[in-house]
Amino acid sequence: MKKAQEELTFVFGLILLALLLTLFFIVVNIASISKTEQRIDALVTNEVNINMLNYLRTIDKKTNQSTIDLIVFSYHNDNYEDLKRFTQEFFDRYHDKQKCQVMQVSLFRTSDEELLFRLFSTGDLVTRKDEYLQSTLSTLIPTYDQDLKLYYIEGCKK
């Protein structure tokens, strides 16, 4: 019986040791996973501001109007053909399709949030979520009767 008790002690000792080792390795693994790198992407959105700002103040050679004037003119005439053509030219010139999955310009009326105009350009699909950064900027454009809200979106690889 004494031998049985010794063996029991030995078996429980082994179980305790195995448990402690397992817990130790779990803690070590969790601690090593926590060594993550934190990136700061806030300033990238600030950089996209330059693109939107320049888009809005580019002068369309055909109509000899800046984009903002073109937007106001299109709104009052309810005809967005020139704006569509000009925005498409902008996408063709600027959109790097290998880097940016999507670029979009959309225009809403503020009173009832009705969509007035939308144009987007698509590029290669970014498969990894951590590689993708979408910057959405908006600005108000005053017209004679109400403000219009323009959204400018760039979804690109970081």
Next chain:
Amino acid sequence: MLWILILKKMKLDKKAQDTFNLTKEWIVWIVRAIVFFVVFSTILMIIYIPAFSEVNTDGLRHSLLRQHLIYDKNCLAYENDRIYPGIIDFNKFNQANLERCFNTKDYGVEVNLKTDSIKTIKLNEKLNKFEFCGYEKGFHCTNETFYILIKNNEIEQGTLNIVILNQK
């Protein structure tokens, strides 16, 4: 005879009781050890995780350098009474001016200005090893393109591509 049997049974019961007590004691110790280890490792992780997490500021620095190139009047920003952010002065886009405004030795930079033609300026030639980007782990590279307006004789449309590389 019966007494002998009862005594033997009692002796056996006592030994079984001892074994049971021993088992119970061990189980209690295992539970205590687990509780101790969980508490100890929680405290350790609370201290360890914030102390050893890394904040990668390479992207942030590159972003600041790009904005310095574009917004600073001593670099590329067009100035006429005031600074026009996002508009590049074509006369400022030359090697001497960019080397003067971008005087860091830790970064290799390639700036491409694309209008009807492409004009390229490389800064800090020693670190201009852009073929390493994406392959070598010891380098951090960023490649950003901006839609800009260029003030030459008149305002033109174009893109400004800035590639920055530094050793980690």
